[in-house]
Amino acid sequence: MRILRFLLIKEFKQIFRNRAILAIILVMPVIQLIILPLAANYEVKNINLAVIDNDHSDYSRDLITKVTSSGYFRLTGYSQSYRKALHLVEEDKADIILEIPKNFEKELLTENQQQLFITINAVNGTKAGLGGGYISSIIQEYNNQIRVKNIVPDKFNPMPVIEITSSNWYNPNLNYQLYMVPGVLAMLVTLVGGFLSALNIVKEKEGGTIEQINVSPIKKYHFILGKLIPFWILGNVVFGLGLIVSWIFYGIVPLGSILLLYGFVVLYLLAILGFGLLVSTFCETQQQAMLIMFFFIMIFVLMGGLFTSIDSMPEWAKTVSKFNPVSYFIDVMRMVIIKGSTFQDIKRHLLIIICFAIVLNFTAVLNYRKTS
Amino acid sequence: MECVIVKNITKVYGKEKKTAVDNVSFSVNKGELFGLIGPDGAGKTSIFRILTTVLLPDGGEASIDGLDVVKNFKEIRSTIGYMPGKFSLYQDLTIEENLNFFATLFGTTIQENYDLIKDIYIQIEPFKDRRAGKLSGGMKQKLALCCALIHKPNVLFLDEPTTGVDPVSRKEFWEMLKRLKKQNITIIVSTPYMDEANLCDRIALIQDGKILQMDTPQNIIKSYPDPLFAVKANNMHKLLPFLTEYPERKGSYAFGEYAHFSFNGNPDVAALEKYLKAKGLDNIEIKNADVTIEDSFIKLLS
Structure with missing residues (x-):
């Protein structure tokens, strides 16, 4: 326990000393949340x-x-x-x-x-x-x-006419931001959790410090936990920050329970951290990790229903998005924030994310052992 | 008492089956300063990585204090200190934080083993709040040595500790090693610098993964078979090819400002001088040369 605590202290010291990383963690979500939903508007005007x-x-x-x-x-x-x-x-x-x-x-x-x-x-x-x-x-x-x-109106309509009246539920004003902000926030939490954890572990490889760690009697799981916990915490912080930003700038208050949202994010971050760890076991340099992560995040986001609805994708794409953890997160975000869904409604999503977390972390640890 | 025992260790890399370590055996006594001397790519680092349990050998076995490097790797890790060739401490942590971190990893504290590192640490202590990345090469190396020593290891592995360090710091570093030896710590050091070989108790000359010769530096120098001469002339550039063409030549190569030369059969200095004069060289100087480790090494390679 003493060693783990010390690893965490060291990790946080390093994160807070790296101004660029700190800015990415704290400023990026705020700025992106303010800019992206305003720009990403489907309404065609002018x-x-x-x-x-x-x-x-x-x-x-x-x-x-x-x-x-x-x-x-x-x-x-x-x-x-x-x-x-x-x-x-x-x-x-x-x-x-x-x-x-x-x-x-x-x-x-x-x-x-x-x-x-x-x-x-x-x-x-x-x-x-x-x-x-x-x-x-x-x-x-x-x-x-x-x-x-x-036309002088007849007593009876010459032809039967069906009049259609519709009312918009959950988003009565068809406010685009209400739809986009939760999705963008999901993307940001994914970036912080997945990207940064992968880069951080690979940085130890690149700097050769992992060599020093390897010859020490420290246990593997201590090292892995020491790497994952800080980004798990930061991911949760970013999520909270994002909720505050969307409340201040867009007046969006989750209709459903914030506790339920956090419950999901806590598990989701485990899955995405496992993914970051898995990528890091394949890479030797931060550049490689960066490019691989970029590739996946692009696919995750574009096929995750952030901009285009998954329902209107072709069958094969729908199948692919079933294996995309981000799509479940975006879905849950919209359900809970806009629709006020409850635990019963997102039960399936939760279960799937838990599976993701187990499978990804298990493969990552297995692969980590093999390569060291 | 033998502390480190290496028996027929072999390591093969990659699909091309490149043999980095080829059937290497040696042993190091307790409290000995043992040097692995060889050029880059000779397999020194691979041997170090096998002995420090971060690389599995493809054949053979090795033990440290009776503990097998494959089976008992966990026990070994807390009894050895390893300083990799490349500076690999946290550049964004300060001197003190780095030292503290590695002390904690090994379940100890700076205070507990302070007397062991005191001599070295005292030199960098004034900068203890400076980040490791901002230190000079010599200071980085001292810090790395402190970190490798902080848990009072029985065996210290230093992989090319003086590569890329200025001559003054290099000298200081070897002074430090001598002091550590007095504390009965076994030290295995690798270096591509032949002049550092003389500072070791025993050395192994290594090339292409094979040990060519292993003995004390004095014995290695003594075992050099031929009288060695140093030759100098006004045009060194032309001198070397002329020496190579000399019929009675056994070996010749540039060595500092001289060329080292050995004869086949009886050394006839006058004949050599005559030959060189006939080739048009002036200011010819031929004298007896002291054999160095480098000469022995070149001899072994030829």
């Missing part, structure tokens, strides 16, 4: 719109005003011909072209029918899809308005 108005009527002006005042579009071109408008798209000055045909108003009133033409630059698929969707729904709404204005 779509550049070019309009070809061949009608110049009240109706066409009305339509254009409606589109531009929606907040999603920015009128950047008002062209005379389709060729000129397409030129704007080629120059990347416009994303969508809306062409209003001649006699738009007249034929709409006399023949009850008219056509509009939309051209979308689909280089950026998301932007094209969302932009097309937005403009269609705006035109739809505009269409309904005209009908209300011009």
Whole structure:
């Protein structure tokens, strides 16, 4: 016990003396939590719109005003011909072209029918899809308005109409930050726990100090625990720090129990520390450890459902993400913080993370023995 | 009394089956200062790592104080001190913290064995709050020695302790080793410097994983078979090839500002001088040379 305590004191001394590491542990989570959720926004705004108005009527002006005042579009071109408008798209000055045909108003009133033409630059698929969707729904709404204005309502509707009303649960204002912040925090805790522990152990190899430790009568498990416990503590600190930041900057207060969240993080950190230890047994230099960790963290984060939903991934990717501890953590974070899930709801996640912790640590210790 | 016994130790590395240590046997007596002398890559560090239980031998056996390095590695670890060739203490901890750390690892304290390291520690004590990474080479080496000694080991392994250290510090270091020897600590040291060999009680000359010769430095020098001459001329650059071409030559090589030369058969200095003159060299000086360990080593290699 005395030796373990001494190892921990030494480890913390070294961590607190290394200003760069300290900054990464304390400042990085704060800054990233403040910046990332604001930048990572799926809502597409400021779509550049070019309009070809061949009608110049009240109706066409009305339509254009409606589109531009929606907040999603920015009128950047008002062209005379389709060729000129397409030129704007080629120059990347416009994303969508809306062409209003001649006699738009007249034929709409006399023949009850008219056509509009939309051209979308689909280089950026998301932007094209969302932009097309937005403009269609705006035109739809505009269409309904005209009908209300011009058609004398019958006693009965000529055609049965299903009206859809939806209400958004758990995140009524569709606040993106509420969705992103828990995910980003999960990523940060993973970084601190996994990355730093792997680097720290490899640093002992690189500096040759592990040689001195190896010729001493110190027990292997003392050494491993001396390495894992500090980062386990730091991971928990970072998590707490992250919760405070998301409360101060985004006003996000976990709906569920904070104790439950911490209970999960405590176990999750064991798993991710085991992963860091496993990586460190394969590496001789910090550079190698850094690159390998970078590779895994990229996959963990991109396939963990932080930015893109796992449900919409292809089957093989869904299978891969089952072996991704980060995906369970992100899921639990969102469940407990946004939905207020209880122990019963995340029981399965907890069980899986415990399995991860056991398997990863077991393999790491096994491999550590083999290589020394 | 034999303290360290090495019997037919072999170590083979990697897929290419490179033999680093080839059937090496030697023994070191209690309180002896034993030197492994050889160039880089001779297998010195591998032998050290096997004896300090961090590397498993592929064949043979070794024991320290009767404890087997493979079976009893745990017991051995608390009775030996090891100072690796590369400085490997915590650069971000201070002198005192490093010393304290290693004392704790071995379950002891600085106070307990202070008299053993006192002579050395007193020299670096004024800087005890300085981080190890900011120390000069000589001070780092003193600290490393303190850390290796702090648990009062029976056997001290020093792997190239003076490589990359200035001549004054090197001399100081060997003085320290002599003092430690008086405390009845067995010391095994490796070095690529031939001049340090004379300071050992016994040395083993080692090359390509094999021990070429093992004896006291005096005996090794005595056993040199031929009279040795030092040759000097105005153009040393041309002198060496001329010496190589000399028909009665047994061996010749550059040695400091001279070239060392030995004859095949009876040494005929006058004939050699005549030969060199005929080749167009001036200011020729030929004199008897004292044999050194380096000469013995070169002899063994040829």
